[in-house]
Amino acid sequence: MKKKPQDTRVRPKRVQDYQSHFHHILAAKIDGVKFGSLYLTSLTHEHLKGLQSYLLTKGLKASSVNAIVHSSLRAMLRDARSDRFMLVDLYNDRALLRPLEIADPDVDPYIPEEREQILEGFRKSRYYAFVYHQFWTGMRPSEACYLKWGKVDLTYGKTRVEGSRVRGHEGRTKTKRSNREIDLHDNLLPVLKAHKPLHVSPDDYVFTTPEGTPIEEERFYRREWLPTLRRLNIRPRPFYNTRHSSLQTRTDLVKIIKSPNSHRELAEARGLVVPFLRDTLVGLNYAYYAPPGAQILLNNPLYVRSHDFSGEMAMGGGQSWHVPHVFGSGLPAGGGAHLAGSLADLPFVLAEAEQDFIVPENVQALIWHELVPGLVSSATLPRWWGVTQNELHAVTLYQRTGEELLAACAKDEKLRSNVLNILSERMVPQRSEQLEKALRAGALNEALSRVMPGETFYLAAEFRRRFPGESNSWGKAGEELENLSSRNPAEVSWKRLSDDFGVPHPALAQSYTRELLNVKPFPAFMGYSSRLLAESWDSNNLYWARLADELGYPPVMLNRLVPELTYRMVEKIFATDFEDWPAMLRAMRETGEEFRQGKITSLPKVALSTSVQ
Numbered sequence: 001m002k003k004k005p006q007d008t009r010v011r012p013k014r015v016q017d018y019q020s021h022f023h024h025i026l027a028a029k030i031d032g033v034k035f036g037s038l039y040l041t042s043l044t045h046e047h048l049k050g051l052q053s054y055l056l057t058k059g060l061k062a063s064s065v066n067a068i069v070h071s072s073l074r075a076m077l078r079d080a081r082s083d084r085f086m087l088v089d090l091y092n093d094r095a096l097l098r099p100l101e102i103a104d105p106d107v108d109p110y111i112p113e114e115r116e117q118i119l120e121g122f123r124k125s126r127y128y129a130f131v132y133h134q135f136w137t138g139m140r141p142s143e144a145c146y147l148k149w150g151k152v153d154l155t156y157g158k159t160r161v162e163g164s165r166v167r168g169h170e171g172r173t174k175t176k177r178s179n180r181e182i183d184l185h186d187n188l189l190p191v192l193k194a195h196k197p198l199h200v201s202p203d204d205y206v207f208t209t210p211e212g213t214p215i216e217e218e219r220f221y222r223r224e225w226l227p228t229l230r231r232l233n234i235r236p237r238p239f240y241n242t243r244h245s246s247l248q249t250r251t252d253l254v255k256i257i258k259s260p261n262s263h264r265e266l267a268e269a270r271g272l273v274v275p276f277l278r279d280t281l282v283g284l285n286y287a288y289y290a291p292p293g294a295q296i297l298l299n300n301p302l303y304v305r306s307h308d309f310s311g312e313m314a315m316g317g318g319q320s321w322h323v324p325h326v327f328g329s330g331l332p333a334g335g336g337a338h339l340a341g342s343l344a345d346l347p348f349v350l351a352e353a354e355q356d357f358i359v360p361e362n363v364q365a366l367i368w369h370e371l372v373p374g375l376v377s378s379a380t381l382p383r384w385w386g387v388t389q390n391e392l393h394a395v396t397l398y399q400r401t402g403e404e405l406l407a408a409c410a411k412d413e414k415l416r417s418n419v420l421n422i423l424s425e426r427m428v429p430q431r432s433e434q435l436e437k438a439l440r441a442g443a444l445n446e447a448l449s450r451v452m453p454g455e456t457f458y459l460a461a462e463f464r465r466r467f468p469g470e471s472n473s474w475g476k477a478g479e480e481l482e483n484l485s486s487r488n489p490a491e492v493s494w495k496r497l498s499d500d501f502g503v504p505h506p507a508l509a510q511s512y513t514r515e516l517l518n519v520k521p522f523p524a525f526m527g528y529s530s531r532l533l534a535e536s537w538d539s540n541n542l543y544w545a546r547l548a549d550e551l552g553y554p555p556v557m558l559n560r561l562v563p564e565l566t567y568r569m570v571e572k573i574f575a576t577d578f579e580d581w582p583a584m585l586r587a588m589r590e591t592g593e594e595f596r597q598g599k600i601t602s603l604p605k606v607a608l609s610t611s612v613q
Helices: 012-027 045-057 062-082 112-121 128-137 141-146 189-195 217-231 241-249 253-258 263-289 346-357 371-380 389-409 413-423 429-440 444-449 453-466 476-487 494-501 528-535 539-550 555-572 582-596
Strands: 158-161 164-166 169-171 180-183 325-327 338-340 503-505 511-515
Touching (some): 012 062, 045 062, 112 128, 128 141, 128 241, 263 346, 325 346, 371 555, 389 444, 389 476, 389 494, 389 539, 389 555, 413 429, 494 511, 494 539, 503 528, 539 555
Antiparallel strands (some): 158 180, 164 169, 503 511
């Protein structure tokens, strides 16, 4: 197959970017040594981190540094590995080398008053139609510079965008999706009709200089745009920002709401506003319930606007308004994946859609399909703004007290009988027997490894309720719990802690109210039963709360810690068969140990403190 010329395969602007990236890489200095003089085989993660830091000190933006280090240089090193000049992939561990965080850019459009001033300032200029067009189409300047009369239909008010012009070079649009048809605003049509010459050919440019040549954006910005803004005393901003102004003024909601003068106009105004209200409502629900690391809302803006409430198009009339499910996966021609159905059960369904973005640490990891959305939604739904320091510490003390009771009952037959009777309500007989054998044998570490945080929490709470006078069985944590309970009974009550640290049970109880149900774990099979397993697993939130308390985090930090730690735990689940549900316990404790050691770099560190207010 014949290759295309270089200038048609790579945009000129991209070629200049690559040249600039190459220059920055070679000229950078790491500990006084030029990066370009380093041997490929000697490169380490520290060199790449040093390159990032160096480029930042030179005033480059985070996005530019990422483009250089994590795009251009990464591609170079990938080619070097392909040619066997180096063996190690320095980019395979994101924990050692992460792209820089990029703050959301300030759009900074021209407000309507500025737009009118600018248009008035250009009214007698040859560029009036060009500027007017940019404010009312949202077209990129490079696309407008390329636009030809053959693509403009003033009769039906349509414009077809199929190319761009940058620094004298013409080529395709920025993306395939940028090839589009634009509806021309009613007030733009007379301006373009007045601007159009009497005799034109389809290949004539719509906007030209006085010499008849195509407009070059950079030259127009320097010679026409900036001088006009300064003359009008308007704060200078890029000409490109007219695009943002257009997108904001396409639909003037205030004007729509205030303009109706009759019932008919009011009905029309409602028809225009309703889609915005609908998208806002749906978008807020999506954003609120989106799980940690959510990708769908970031990468598919139509996911919200395509939500098919009735389900008529996706499921037919017989399934209308049922709980939502993902429809259209793998069908981009039909608009891509979106939800069909009501907003009921939205937290679980969003987590179900997002779980495909979670990559297990182990290649052959077995993770139950319905389990992960249950775990993720149980971490996403709770909000911890009202949790007090006393509540947080009480969760820790309940778990420690349960562990103290297990340690004490290893040598006390009567106490062991009481403890096992309580735990039998949370354990299947096989686990209960294994725990009893370990306690009788004095294997305390083995016994504790078999007990989940939710079970030690329940053991302490239930033992205090059934045997309030047996304080001689308490250890240090039990005594502290008693004192805390006597001082603040409401804050450390079972109901309060159950409401704050429990999990939702939409399948078991048909409710998203958080609660500690105290049921035995359901068996792990396929489909719906795996969802029941997730809802009977209430150890995560209790365990993460204990870690936060022991490491000195304030309760409000649970809003960040719980989702991220749960996300990390899911990555670590490595079950060997369908009955290997203890894999969740192993993954939870591995994640907790990494967190204690500060290995989860995305989470902040605080000074160690466990004081109670």
